[in-house]
Amino acid sequence: MFLEVEPCSNCQESVGRMYNVISEPRQICSLQYEKDGKEIDVAVTGWDGETETPCPAFARRIEESGDGVALLIFGGNGGIRMKPIKDDSNWDVNNSNQWSESHLVYPQDSVVTYLD
Numbered sequence: 001m002f003l004e005v006e007p008c009s010n011c012q013e014s015v016g017r018m019y020n021v022i023s024e025p026r027q028i029c030s031l032q033y034e035k036d037g038k039e040i041d042v043a044v045t046g047w048d049g050e051t052e053t054p055c056p057a058f059a060r061r062i063e064e065s066g067d068g069v070a071l072l073i074f075g076g077n078g079g080i081r082m083k084p085i086k087d088d089s090n091w092d093v094n095n096s097n098q099w100s101e102s103h104l105v106y107p108q109d110s111v112v113t114y115l116d
Contacts, residue, residue, distance in 0.1 A: 001060075003074055005102040008049030009093045011079035015102040019072055025058035030085055031073065031104075032111040041085040041111075046075020047100065054081065054091040059112050064105060071112065073104040080104070 005015040033042045046055040055076040064070035073080060081091055083098040092098065
């Protein structure tokens with residue numbers, strides 16, 4: 001799988017990486033994320049950099065060289081966007097309580113909530 005993230009209002013980072021996938025993608029809605037030195041539960045969405053709108057976020061297992069199996073968290077071509085789980089505000093790149101990443105690579109046993 002080739003993961004490509006283009007700079008946009010959500011994520012200014014440009015990423016182009018190849019991953020060896022070992023599972024099908026599953027849509028996710030939340031995960032545990034380390035912020036300010038604490039593990040917190042966050043809502044997560046993908047981001048479409050062309051339309052500047054939320055889109056689905058996914059997780060899938062990958063082979064990570066040297067580390068074995070890992071979990072790739074990814075969204076649209078604009079990366080992923082997160083906010084505290086109890087924050088019911090709309091997804092908005094101008095909301096200072098939300099933040100972005102191009103993607104995440106987590107241990108395979110990380111806490112992730114799948115939609116299915």
